[in-house]
Amino acid sequence: MEQIHNFIGGEIVSSKSGRFAPVFNPATGEQIAQVVLSSADETKKAIEIANKAFPKWSKLSPLKRSRILFKFKALLEENMDELARLISREHGKVFSDAVGELTRGLEVVEFACGIPHLQKGEHSANVATGVDSHSLMQPLGVCAGITPFNFPAMVPMWMFPVAIATGNTFVLKPSEKDPSLALGLAKLLKEAGLPDGVFNVVQGDKESVDVLLTAPEVQAVSFVGSTPIAEYIYTTASAHGKRCQALGGAKNHCILMPDADMGQAANAIMGAAFGAAGERCMALSVVLAVGDETADALIANLKGQIAKMSVGPGITQGKENDMGPVISAQHKAKICDYITSGEKQGATLLVDGRDFKVKGFENGYFVGPTLFDNVTPEMDIYKEEIFGPVLAVVRVPDFETGLKLINQHEYGNGTAIFTRDGETAREFQENVQAGMVGINIPIPVPMAFHSFGGWKRSIFGPLNVHGNDGVRFYTRMKTVTSRWPASVRLEHHESSFTMPTME
């Protein structure tokens, strides 16, 4: 059985912990490898190595750091197909979707290549007579990233390109469900010329995570995953004096107005609900259809499209499938339990994905696209994140009711509205309580030069990932106020014991 190990100090390092987790191919249900679960001591060792690499790396000029990232970007492009196959094999998503997530990660690398400009700080001449002020944006030290299974490439690349570009060193703890991609990225970083110890991968579980949250050398923790774990990460890291950004779960709603372009909206909703088998934090899982006519028209369209969807393995010889399997047998069972609960709690199950079988892949973790009508806010399938290909239609009488429902939900990651009316769209963007808003755009994931993050229980911590927030998160501001000798030479210069004010 293939074993997946750590990458520490520029090389693959075998773990001696004796603890492993199985890695499956979700399309076949076969175990394809086992990943080591590192011990606390092995995790401490990785932190120590990253800490040793920090002084030299942080003093390298930003331009030199950025040139390494430029090479890394070129290598990512060259190796895109191979990396996408690696993602598809362990995660299950279809090949083109894996290329899509790699591309979104690559865009953050492109953003981070601009670090000489982004890390300049600010400067004001003559804040007082003969006094200048400027700020330095200095790196923090060792930073840690803890990432989820659903984007094994993109989510780590939300973090480490900006962290290392700004002069930090990094320890990544990827998801134990699809751990290989992190090693693929580590190898390319080394090939690009990144000094050993600047980027390290520790495979593991809670034992490693707890070390990352408490070790004194770790200065900042970035986490992406489910909300209960995000809360734990944020509380623990903060209690240990670390900076923390912890992005959690989601339940993304859209409002479908009667004046929307129904064809365009339905196509967008299909992709956003069922792409990546609904295992995206920006997946659309609730449609608030305004008026029965709108709901009926949408459902007729969706039913027609669902009937034509091809579901199967992520990598095929011929035409690609629209949707692959979900991540594990346990997750499949959990999604099916939600579907059963929706039925029991009174929603109308229009398309049932529970007993879905793919010919030749009978042991794969497939759930068919599932569609509910007449869902109400009291139901578990409305309240909770299912993280599967299950779409709920909630019928609402008007825009205001829809907006109120979104704002009352505990999550506030992404949201969207489909309408042709500018005034409604404007009111929506002004008043909706969510971090990322789409107007006739179903999955409004911000580009790398903007920042990604939700509101409410979808994020803990004040700064989002990548964009300007990412640069702020991974740097510490130091503001220098300087006066040069002329004033010091003044004969009347005397000690002053009052609060300094600039004259």
Ligand code: NAD
């Ligand atoms: P998860 O919370 O189970 O795991 C995330 C990471 O935390 C993994 O590396 C895992 O090993 C670690 N972990 C798990 N249990 C832990 C514990 N008890 N103590 C310490 N560490 C622990 O999440 P997942 O199932 O891998 O990913 C799916 C979730 O991630 C969904 O809720 C999804 O919405 C969320 N997500 C959010 C975003 C976002 O940007 N907000 C993006 C992607 C995924």
